[in-house]
Amino acid sequence: MKALRRIWKFGKDHPTAVITWAILLTGWEIAAHLAPEPTFARAPIVPAWEYVFTDAFKALSGNWTIPRWAPNPVSGGEETYLGAVLALGYNTLNSMYRLSLGLFVGIIAGVGSGLLLSYYPWIRQMAWAPLNLLRMFPLLAAIPIFQFWLGANLRGTTTFIAFGVWVLLVVATINAVRNVPDRFIESARTLGASRLRTYRSIVVPAAIPELRTGLLLSAGLSWSLVVGAEYIGISNGLGNLLSVAEFTTNTGRMIIIAVVIGVSALVTFFVLNSIFNRFVSWMPRTAETKGLGSAAGAAALGGPMGE
Amino acid sequence: MTELNGNEGSGVRDVTFEGVWCVFEHRSGQLVHALQDVSFTVPAGQFVAVVGRSGHGKTTMLRVLAGLQPPTAGQVTLGESVVTGPSVERSMVFQQDTVFPWMDVRDNVEFSLKSQGSTKDIRRETSDQRLEDVGLTDFADSWPRELSGGMRKRVALAAVMASGSKVWLMDEPFGSLDYFTRRSLHDLLINLWNESNMTIFFVTHDIEEALILADRVMLVRDGKLVEDIEVSLPRPRDEDVRATPEAVALSKTILDHLGIREDEIVPELRGDSN
Numbered sequence: 001m002k003a004l005r006r007i008w009k010f011g012k013d014h015p016t017a018v019i020t021w022a023i024l025l026t027g028w029e030i031a032a033h034l035a036p037e038p039t040f041a042r043a044p045i046v047p048a049w050e051y052v053f054t055d056a057f058k059a060l061s062g063n064w065t066i067p068r069w070a071p072n073p074v075s076g077g078e079e080t081y082l083g084a085v086l087a088l089g090y091n092t093l094n095s096m097y098r099l100s101l102g103l104f105v106g107i108i109a110g111v112g113s114g115l116l117l118s119y120y121p122w123i124r125q126m127a128w129a130p131l132n133l134l135r136m137f138p139l140l141a142a143i144p145i146f147q148f149w150l151g152a153n154l155r156g157t158t159t160f161i162a163f164g165v166w167v168l169l170v171v172a173t174i175n176a177v178r179n180v181p182d183r184f185i186e187s188a189r190t191l192g193a194s195r196l197r198t199y200r201s202i203v204v205p206a207a208i209p210e211l212r213t214g215l216l217l218s219a220g221l222s223w224s225l226v227v228g229a230e231y232i233g234i235s236n237g238l239g240n241l242l243s244v245a246e247f248t249t250n251t252g253r254m255i256i257i258a259v260v261i262g263v264s265a266l267v268t269f270f271v272l273n274s275i276f277n278r279f280v281s282w283m284p285r286t287a288e289t290k291g292l293g294s295a296a297g298a299a300a301l302g303g304p305m306g307e
Numbered sequence: 308m309t310e311l312n313g314n315e316g317s318g319v320r321d322v323t324f325e326g327v328w329c330v331f332e333h334r335s336g337q338l339v340h341a342l343q344d345v346s347f348t349v350p351a352g353q354f355v356a357v358v359g360r361s362g363h364g365k366t367t368m369l370r371v372l373a374g375l376q377p378p379t380a381g382q383v384t385l386g387e388s389v390v391t392g393p394s395v396e397r398s399m400v401f402q403q404d405t406v407f408p409w410m411d412v413r414d415n416v417e418f419s420l421k422s423q424g425s426t427k428d429i430r431r432e433t434s435d436q437r438l439e440d441v442g443l444t445d446f447a448d449s450w451p452r453e454l455s456g457g458m459r460k461r462v463a464l465a466a467v468m469a470s471g472s473k474v475w476l477m478d479e480p481f482g483s484l485d486y487f488t489r490r491s492l493h494d495l496l497i498n499l500w501n502e503s504n505m506t507i508f509f510v511t512h513d514i515e516e517a518l519i520l521a522d523r524v525m526l527v528r529d530g531k532l533v534e535d536i537e538v539s540l541p542r543p544r545d546e547d548v549r550a551t552p553e554a555v556a557l558s559k560t561i562l563d564h565l566g567i568r569e570d571e572i573v574p575e576l577r578g579d580s581n
Binding site: 181183184186187188189190191192193194197201202205206208280282283284 | 418
């Protein structure tokens, strides 16, 4: 009841968002009815919502391979909503597990090596060109080589995600350190701080706020990477569900999986942002920092940013 | 003669500039002479105001003394030691806000002592004392973002006081504050100076501020020290003292030396009503 009341309040406060979503969903439904019948696929080109939430959703239960709690349609069982929910939940958790591991290692390695490189100017100068080259490298094209080197398994996938996040964050960290205002460093030096203390107590905390954008970008990037890796060589996870949906040309299923990935990415974004906010509680509450907490929700629901 | 770039010594010593030049190359390739052959000696414990127009070398003079900017030629000494880098002996209060926003007020005040390896008890005792001196005892646990601009300047003063620095370098520290806050900080600064007897270099382009605070006014123009004026007005220098013929004559001398002609000043400010 409380949730319903909140949704109603959101609708009343953000009429534009409600109208935008109504137009998008209705437009999709109209497109579904206008689209021609496919001649080769088993599913419509543009699936109507009633198809997405019934047949397409239930068909996901084919991905529930554990012989408990719900029948398995692959071995002759019935397609059920419970099976579909179980399959989605199980595969989402699998993806989240890989993603969390990779993201955690990537953030620690990226920020850590960025700070280390920034402390030693000559190493930073040496590393700058190769790092920027790596940053330009299309990461999804690196999936096969990672799976070849480390295996199409947890180790290969998490290393791949950690690598992608590392490349993004090491450059972001070096830039953040570079942008620390000189006045803080000079003030610390005239107050008697050594170079190491100035770096540890002044440069690192002063650089942290600028890492927010890099960290939140890495949350989105890591979802692309985990889905990409699972799509190519892993036998479970949301990326794998997507490749099965493509194999069976089931557009409805693709839509459901895309929505689940989007929602999961938003959850990751929120979690990372609230952890980050704990680190920068000292920051002035500008409209920008206040807004970032609700930015993901606003982006998803169409509400204005920065509220 | 020793080199001074650490935390050596703590005695009160004279500051000497000997033929200091500071030349920068602008991006256009043009050479900018920020300081040209500047020489002077300031005895320990003197309050010196460095006055001049913007861009004439006042801040560069302070940065060279702080050890943040090496001179192109000449040398700066503190007592017998040549200045070669920043040191807690010469702490600086900057024009911009330099209170560390990620530390609470007490940690800001204790930062220098922590850097010098003081024990927790000493740090606590000193910060309590300094916060009381600047009237911020009740704000010890506040974040800088919760304070006004004037309060943050007081935190910066308390931090420099706690550092034990004997030479304070103040670069237009109150420039961005309103008149009344500035006046109350002037009184606070004079009280602190009377108690601790440190040497203060106070950069300003406000002649009134210089006359309220300083024993001596150095006028800088085009990177050169053009005049060195002793200010022997009685203290405290309230409005009555600043209205005396002697104070007015000093203001006029300063204006003349800075190359500001009477007719550049609008009649209302000059005291003419027609």
